[in-house]
Amino acid sequence: MNLDSKIPTGPLSAKWDNHKAKLRLVNPANRRKYHIIVVGSGLAGAAAASSLGEQGYDVSCFCYQDSPRRAHSIAAQGGINAAKNYQNDGDSVRRLFQDTIKGGDYRAREANVYRLAQLSTAIIDQCVAQGVPFAREYGGLLANRSFGGAQVSRTFYARGQTGQQLLLGAYSSLSRQIGAGTVKMYPRHEMLDLVLVGGHAKGIVTRNLVTGEVRTWSADCVVLCTGGYGNVFYLSTNAQGCNVSATYRSYRRGALFANPCYTQIHPTCIPVHGDDQSKLTLMSESLRNDGRVWVPKTMADCGKDPAQVAEADRDYFLERKYPSYGNLAPRDIASRAAKEACDEGRGVGPEVGGRRLGVYLDFSASIQRLGESVVRERYGNLFDMYENITGENAYRRPMRIYPAVHYTMGGLWVDYNLQSNIPGLFVGGEANFSDHGANRLGASALMQGLADGYFVLPYTVADYLAGVGLSGRPSVDGVEYRDVLAQVNDRVNRLLKNQGKQTARSYHKQLGKIIWDECGMARTREGLTKAISDIRGLREDFWKNVAVPGTGADVTPELERAGRVADFLEFGELMCRDALVREESCGGHFRTEYQVDGEAKRDDARFAHVAAWQWAGETAEPIRHEEALVYEEAQLSTRSYK
Amino acid sequence: MVKDNHSHSADSVLNLRLRVWRQRRGQPGAFEEHALQGVSTSASFLEMMDMLNEKLVRDGKEPFAFDHDCREGICGMCSMTINGMPHGPLPGVTTCQLHMRNFRDGETITVEPWRARAFPVLRDLMVDRSGFDKVIQSGGFISIRAGSAPEANATPIAKDVSDAAMDAAECIGCGACVASCKNGSAMLFVGAKVTHLNLLPQGQPERDRRVLAMVRTMDDVGFGNCTNQGECQAHCPKGITLDVISHLNRDYLGARVKAFFSSTGKARRGGD
């Protein structure tokens, strides 16, 4: 298979402009005759659906929550990057590009990343015009904060609720189009499959989560903005409903899945506290601006009250190991350093399963320097949330944090137009693989979702539609639709009729443990090989023994859960397989066999490429394709934050 | 809430009796009683509900359906009335952020859906809140096409104005305000959105149309009238205050007066 990334020719800085000028347009009078399906109403989906609606297309947008406003983007806390250089501290499009490429450990596509940096500034303009109440300085102009992996202040924020405010902005534009009739919104609908006609994506199958109705929809093209697959780990910072089903089902229909092993473990989350826990909570990375990370130098001090550990007996390990970035070292590096400290037995907090898995994030120096009220203004809601969950007051006592799964860089393979290898199937936001390489820098997912939705997809989708013309939409009664519908119904019925005794959640937990242990912060050949066979065993067990009560003809939460877990049980294997073949360490993918002095050892000669997996059938092993990463401007170098 | 600054808050376990609402769409509902043992005080309320549901599934019974997603107090999806209080007894938190350390061993806990005419029950603890979306669709936005925005710093906004807009914008659209109000009024929710947008310079051009349209839709979709009970403020997990209702009333009256004069003005001109 030829993976044509369709990167435009010409110098990096002119590629997008030149390309846009060549993209075909659809006559305004014809736009309403094209039906576009957008699955997802997060930043990427809401921005794409509203922008396409504004242009006059007939858009249908789907989400599984009861309102598009609740997509998982709502939970993003810290901020969004943009190369505005309002701080006059040396920022520029080129520097944001370089930071992002380097942060991704040279495993992202250069042209995409450059475009992202270019579009970043227009995103801030757009959001401010929508009424997003970003933080401001006393002079009335926009404020910025610093984030990991950068030495400039380019992050825009709205208290600790940046994602909420950006999503409510996108949701308001989407609502305006729904009111105007250009977008039809279908909340509480879950996409269960993709329909191809003549090799093009021409529709989907959904289940109505209230009535249970399973049905097909036809369209001229399909845009997936269904978010990331972090919940394959069971415990993650993602919302409960986040799933891989929409992208994984599309993979089974022929879309390539790129770099599934690239997942991000975020260093600052509240540690696991017990067995019945259902999720992990992120404490925004912005806290690392004013908090200092430490553990006791010796194990003997680990059980003590932190106030009783003398300054000289504390190991501020990030400041020690990475003096130039200190507590703002990138996420993968900060997470691994915390894991190492705890693996050495120097973790803090209550013992869970016989180990202390936590490090301190200490604000006492900042409180002394700035006063408690300033710290409260910056992070008050995060401190409150921490207290709700742990019962501890972080103004008085250092927070305890530990890494947790947070984001997935892998996703469906797309070309420069954000089109997958299936014509007519576009993928935006966290669901695609495109811009973050092997590690995402903080505050750049929001940027990417909105860039894709507001400023890339509206152009590239139009180009596709102009190419296929108006005769492109097949009737929903066609055999292709009926076939996929029958297959989806079979699967739903098989789950409902299963006479098992085990809950879907219990399988999800077991899968999560395998993936966390073997495909988490440190991965080995033996571990991954074993994980693959363990997952297969678990999958077989699932289909024999899972219990799904309910008829399916109504709200049936266990059916939803079982369907998602079934897909994770297949996808988890693909993830481990990808990690096994990538015999190098890069970004969030750390193979214990490949390191120098504890730092990741990349192998550019063998692995400077995107791995894109093709489904080959139920019993055959998937096929791995490679897209070489060609760097015209960035200099591949060893990432150093020392 | 921190009892002891020198040790980590100690976990213990609770044995509970739960009275949980069961209902199918369009049919009458009733409480079902269940005993649940061994609930950790560090679990969240929804994790406790998960434990109950897991037990039911293992026994071959249907679990209770409830809405939830982020489980960190921001998506606004969770919606349980706990012991008669929307989002439970702790002020300023959503159901998902309520933790079991706020309950006592042996306690009986009653769990119901939001109760409001405009929020019909879909199943068990799940209700239909689409009325909120309809209100926003009628005017809860600033009309700005992607690509047509001016430079972000072209319009400075005083920090206190921007902060006040942000205070109102923190609403998560959960509906506890409606559920806590004996009239089922949505004034706190609508007031929060109107205040957020009408405070900002960007919101001025559509200020009047916005408030008129949103209030009309609010009435059309079946939310009740506000009689200044203040229950909404007491149960709002995001600290939205009654100030937003005053703001809404002010803007609404202003817009009505202007609309009246401009229509009589037109009538006069037309009559000349």
Ligand SMILES: Cc1cc2nc3c(=O)[nH]c(=O)nc-3n(C[C@H](O)[C@H](O)[C@H](O)COP(=O)(O)OP(=O)(O)OC[C@H]3O[C@@H](n4cnc5c(N)ncnc54)[C@H](O)[C@@H]3O)c2cc1C
């Ligand atoms: C706690 C947390 C904090 C974060 N903080 C930051 C931050 O500060 N800065 C930053 O840049 N990034 C942050 N991120 C990452 C960022 O929020 C996400 O990557 C981004 O919001 C994803 O947006 P999206 O539009 O791609 O997907 P989402 O917002 O996840 O939306 C997915 C949409 O798809 C729908 N959907 C999914 N599956 C289906 C299906 N099968 N059928 C129908 N609909 C479906 C959902 O209903 C939803 O509408 C954070 C992430 C988390 C978890």
Ligand code: SF4
């Ligand atoms: S005003 Fe408060 S209670 Fe009402 S919807 Fe908003 S957050 Fe919920």
Ligand code: FES
């Ligand atoms: S589940 Fe999101 S606010 Fe409670």
